[in-house]
Amino acid sequence: MRHSRILGVGRHLPERVVTNAVLGTMMDTTDEWIQQRTGIRMRRYSDDGVGAADMGADAAQQALRAAGLAAGDLDCIIFATLSPDVDMPASACLLQHRLGIGGMPAFDVRNQCSGFIYGLAIADMFIKAGTCEHVLVVGAEVHSTGIDLTTRGREVAVIFGDGAGAVVLGPEPDERRGILSTHLHAEGRFAEKLWLECPSTRLRPRVTEELITGDEARIFPKMDGRYVFRHAVTRFPEVIREALDANGLALTDLSLLIPHQANLRISQMVAQALELAEDQVFNNIDRYGNTTAASIPIALSEALDAGRIHDGAVVCLASFGAGFTWASALMRW
Amino acid sequence: MGSAILALGHHLPSGVDCAGVRRPIAVEAVGPSTLAARAATSALERAQLTPERVDFIIFATMTPDVTFPGSGCFLQQQLGCGTVGAVDVRAQCTGFLLGLSIADASVRTHTHRHVLVAGAEVHSAGLDYSGGAEIAGLFGDAAGVALIGPATGPGGIRGTVLHMDGRAYDRFWCEFPASRQHPVRLTMENFRQGKHFPVIDFEAVRRFGNESLQAAMRAVLQSTNTPIAQVDCFIISHVLPDVSESAVQSLGIPSSRVNIPALQHGHLTAAALPVALSEQIASGQLGPGATVCLAAAGAGLSWGAAVVTL
Numbered sequence: 286m287r288h289s290r291i292l293g294v295g296r297h298l299p300e301r302v303v304t305n306a307v308l309g310t311m312m313d314t315t316d317e318w319i320q321q322r323t324g325i326r327m328r329r330y331s332d333d334g335v336g337a338a339d340m341g342a343d344a345a346q347q348a349l350r351a352a353g354l355a356a357g358d359l360d361c362i363i364f365a366t367l368s369p370d371v372d373m374p375a376s377a378c379l380l381q382h383r384l385g386i387g388g389m390p391a392f393d394v395r396n397q398c399s400g401f402i403y404g405l406a407i408a409d410m411f412i413k414a415g416t417c418e419h420v421l422v423v424g425a426e427v428h429s430t431g432i433d434l435t436t437r438g439r440e441v442a443v444i445f446g447d448g449a450g451a452v453v454l455g456p457e458p459d460e461r462r463g464i465l466s467t468h469l470h471a472e473g474r475f476a477e478k479l480w481l482e483c484p485s486t487r488l489r490p491r492v493t494e495e496l497i498t499g500d501e502a503r504i505f506p507k508m509d510g511r512y513v514f515r516h517a518v519t520r521f522p523e524v525i526r527e528a529l530d531a532n533g534l535a536l537t538d539l540s541l542l543i544p545h546q547a548n549l550r551i552s553q554m555v556a557q558a559l560e561l562a563e564d565q566v567f568n569n570i571d572r573y574g575n576t577t578a579a580s581i582p583i584a585l586s587e588a589l590d591a592g593r594i595h596d597g598a599v600v601c602l603a604s605f606g607a608g609f610t611w612a613s614a615l616m617r618w
Numbered sequence: 619m620g621s622a623i624l625a626l627g628h629h630l631p632s633g634v635d636c637a638g639v640r641r642p643i644a645v646e647a648v649g650p651s652t653l654a655a656r657a658a659t660s661a662l663e664r665a666q667l668t669p670e671r672v673d674f675i676i677f678a679t680m681t682p683d684v685t686f687p688g689s690g691c692f693l694q695q696q697l698g699c700g701t702v703g704a705v706d707v708r709a710q711c712t713g714f715l716l717g718l719s720i721a722d723a724s725v726r727t728h729t730h731r732h733v734l735v736a737g738a739e740v741h742s743a744g745l746d747y748s749g750g751a752e753i754a755g756l757f758g759d760a761a762g763v764a765l766i767g768p769a770t771g772p773g774g775i776r777g778t779v780l781h782m783d784g785r786a787y788d789r790f791w792c793e794f795p796a797s798r799q800h801p802v803r804l805t806m807e808n809f810r811q812g813k814h815f816p817v818i819d820f821e822a823v824r825r826f827g828n829e830s831l832q833a834a835m836r837a838v839l840q841s842t843n844t845p846i847a848q849v850d851c852f853i854i855s856h857v858l859p860d861v862s863e864s865a866v867q868s869l870g871i872p873s874s875r876v877n878i879p880a881l882q883h884g885h886l887t888a889a890a891l892p893v894a895l896s897e898q899i900a901s902g903q904l905g906p907g908a909t910v911c912l913a914a915a916g917a918g919l920s921w922g923a924a925v926v927t928l
Contacts, residue, residue, distance in 0.1 A: 286727065336798030362782075367686045368797040373816065374680075374787050374918045375708035381784030390780035390922070392716055393708035395688045403705050406729075407720055414723035427797040434801075467729070469674070469703025473687070473695030481685040484795065484804075484814070486743040487649040491681075492814055497806060504795070504804060506686075608687040612703070 289412035289420075289454045290463030290616070292354070295347025296586040297340040297425075297449040298573065299331040308443055313436040319443045324549020328446025328574030330429040336370030338379035340449035341425035344582070345384065352453040354419060356384045359453070361420040362391035363408055365400030365578035367481075367607075368426045369393060380423065397479075398545050398606020399469070400424060400578035401450070402614050405602070406467035408454045409614075418456060424578035425449035431481070433505040441508050444548070446574030450582025462617045466531045468524055471610045479513050479607040481506040513606075517547060520611040521555040525603050528615040539565055540598035540618075541588060546570035546580035547606060555603075567593060577606070594618050621725035622769035623926055624667075624732075627660025628762040628896035629653045630883065636742070637751035641758040641884045643742045649683030650738035650889075651692035653761035657896070658697055658734055661765045667732065669697040672765075674730040675704040676720055678713025678737045678888040680917070681744060682706065685795075693736060710790075711855060711916025712780060713737055713888035714762070715924055719778040721766035733766045737888035744792070746815040753818055756857055758884035762892025773907065773927040777842040779834055780922040789822040790857075790917035818857065823916070827856045830921035831865035835913050838923040846871060848909055849925070851898060853877045855890035855914040865913070887916065904928060 304327045305316035319325055331340065341364060349356060364377035371379070375393035396403040401424035408420035428445035432438055457463030483503040484492040496503045521544060529535065536559055544552050549570050556566045567588045576583060581602050588594055598618040605611040631653070634643040644653060654677065662669060677690035688706030709716040714737035721733040738761035745754040766775070794813045795803035804814065831854060839846065852871055854862040855878075862878040879886060879894040886893055891912045898904045908928045915921035 331798075331800075333800035334798055336796070339798070369708075370798045371787075371796045372792040372794055372814065373708075374710050374784070374791055374920075377708075378782060378784030378787040378918045378920075381782060382787055385785070387783030387785050388781055390709070390716065390719075391782040391784060391918075392713075395682070395686065395706040395708060397687050403703070406703075407705070407723075410720065410723040410727050410729055413727040413729075416719065416723050430797050430800050430803045431795075469705070470701045471675075471691050471694050471704040472701050473691035473693070473704065476684075476687050476691050476695065480687060483685060484744070485649065485684045486681045486740040487647055487683050489647055489743055491743040492804070492809070494806065494809065497804060497809060504685075608691045608704070610687065610691065610704070 286413055288457040288460055288463035289409045290457035291452045292455045293348040293352030293453045294586045294589055295344040295451045296583045297343040299329045299447050301330045301332060302327050303330050311434050312439045314439050314443055323444055324571055325574045326571045329448060331427050331447045337366045337368055337425035337427050338370045338376045338383055341380050341423040341451060342383035344449040344451035345421055345423055348451040348453045354453060356386045359419050359421050360389050361411060361417045362389060363394055363404040363420060363422045365394045365404040365424045366426055367395060367397050367577055368428055368431055396610050397608055398547060398577050399604040399610035399612040401581045402602055402604050402612035403469055405614050406469055409464045409467055412454060412456055420454045421451060423451040424582045426577045426579050433502060438505055440510060441506050444575045446576050448573055448576040448579045448583050450579050450586055452582055465615045465617060466528055467614045468527050469612045471608050475609045478509045514551060516609055517551045517605040518554045520605045521603055522558045524611050524613040525601055528601055528613040532615055534599060538599050539601055541593055542566045542601050543581055543584045543588060545604035545606060546584060547575055619726060620769040620774040621722045621766050622774040624765045624767045625661045625665035626764050626892060626896035626899055627657040628893040629656040630760045630893060637747055637755040639751055639755040642760055644740050644759040649689060650679050650681060650740050650761060651683050651689040651696060654693050654736040654738040654763055655696040657761040657763040661763045665765050669699045672699045672732050672734050673702050674724060674733045676717040676733060676735045677706045678717045679739055680708060680710050680887055681739045681741055710918050710920050711887050711914045712920040712922040714891045715778055715914060715922040716780055718775060718924055719780060722775045725766055725768055731767060734763055735766060736761060736763045737892050739887050739889050746812055753816060756885050758886050760883060760886045760889040760893045762889050762896050764892050776925040776927060777838055778924040779838045782918045782920045786919045789819040789919060792816040824858055824861055826919050827861035827915045828864055830915045831856060831913055832868045834921050834923035835869060835911060838925050842925040844925050849911045850908040851875055851877055851904055852911045853891055853894045855879060857885040857916055
């Protein structure tokens with residue numbers, strides 16, 4: 286069976302830089318506190334009217350150029366986000382609108398921090414099965430309009446940033462190259478440890494004045510940080526080993542690990558647990574914060590630009606986050 | 619090796635009068651994952667499989683339980699499927715067809731063996747019942763679940779076609795919450811103006827449905843070499859039942875072989891096709907060996923079709 290491989294990568298980071306010091310003027314927090322717990326120095330915020338699909342379109346155009354393809358060559362568009370431009374339809378539809386194309390299937394994957402790898406796994410299945418030839422997978426988020434930028438919401442708000450990344454995949458005839466495997470997991474019993482409840486169709490109606498303005502403001506995300514941290518440092522190593530084991534590879538064969546940029550302290554503990562050398566792990570959370578579904582393609586794009594991925598390199602993408610969901614994709618470049 | 623629908627299940631809440639019409643409405647405060655868990659339990663019982671045998675869950679909805687995580691995570695927990703992957707997809711009215719297509723690719727590439735595809739909606743939590751029946755009366759709540767696995771006989775998922783044209787995304791949409799709006803996605807002003815309710819440009823959606831439903835069915839029948847005479851049942855989903863009826867007429871399909879779920883239940887979007895198919899199997903109208911053509915068109919704008927032999 287043929288494989289799929291990444292033909293081109295692109296990224297878009299909004300121009301507006303928000304440092305920890307700037308957040309300190311909006312809420313009771315400090316640069317030291319944020320850096321110590323998360324490793325984040327700054328993040329980017331989009332401007333009014335700029336949604337995930339707008340940033341995703343720019344990243345997609347770069348990825349298409351790198352792949353030597355036109356938007357019309359795509360036969361499927363997969364958009365991973367938890368912060369869609371509008372409530373309905375999917376951001377994938379708005380991306381088509383921005384790119385001025387239509388006809389090929391386009392849909393959103395809503396899998397939080399693991400959304401990009403889940404999307405990549407679906408693209409891989411479609412290409413392997415012969416359903417598709419060229420698939421665009423975008424990860425894009427605008428968190429800045431959905432977080433509580435007051436002291437009440439500081440624990441979550443300081444972590445997240447806006448951004449977009451995109452990859453174009455195509456067929457790879459050599460079974461030793463391209464995407465070697467994907468592993469997808471979820472554990473819904475921990476859904477409420479990191480979630481954004483409202484609007485919620487469990488309620489009648491799904492949104493009310495009280496839900497928007499009440500003391501709890503259930504329209505903002507909530508996180509049990511310690512709980513998430515503890516599970517992340519267990520599940521990340523587990524799913525990375527699962528990927529390597531499935532391909533008969535060892536940790537020493539790994540050229541580069543690109544973990545979802547959740548928290549620098551998590552990435553450091555994962556690297557330590559797996560005894561990975563510093564040059565085996567890519568991190569950029571210090572500059573962008575946690576961009577959820579966008580973090581892996583943004584990091585992949587930067588790693589390529591920095592010459593960190595050579596021909597034949599074994600690259601592992603791994604994620605853990607809300608759901609809980611966790612996943613890995615192993616590829617030979 | 620091909621894939622096949624091994625079993626189906628559905629759950630329809632009892633009918634309630636809303637905005638002057640009778641619709642299935644989830645009066646208990648539950649989200650679509652709870653309705654889907656009931657449908658999935660029926661499907662698994664019919665397939666004589668335990669939840670541990672499921673190794674991937676695809677959840678199609680436009681009315682998720684919470685904003686995040688996805689309803690697939692809640693379904694996974696309610697069924698007790700260990701730590702298998704669960705993905706939420708958004709393709710509006712063609713969500714179930716997309717789920718079938720992903721499940722088919724997954725099984726054919728040996729990525730997964732038993733995949734649950736859920737289409738479930740709780741529209742009643744997000745409609746404006748104060749404004750009359752024009753839009754609020756069109757929709758219903760329901761869940762339909764298909765269990766997909768390796769084909770063991772001549773039956774199977776014979777082919778799917780899927781399309782989206784986002785250039786008309788605002789002809790059938792719900793704008794808020796909108797992450798593109800700074801500083802917050804949903805303001806009190808948006809809320810008071812009712813911008814968190816769906817809006818439909820009926821003329822555009824009707825015109826689009828008239829063109830796309832018959833085109834999707836013709837394409838999938840052709841790509842799977844299936845003459846109309848060999849199809850035992852056409853299940854056609856569009857928010858306006860008469861648009862589905864005109865697609866039937868333009869293809870010359872005898873009305874005895876047509877099921878338009880919106881006539882009976884209102885529009886169930888992602889749940890419409892699996893609910894209708896599951897109902898027909900449960901009532902004995904369709905059995906092993908029957909060939910079914912499923913078609914849907916709607917928000918996005920999306921359209922698609924599939925041919926399946928049971």
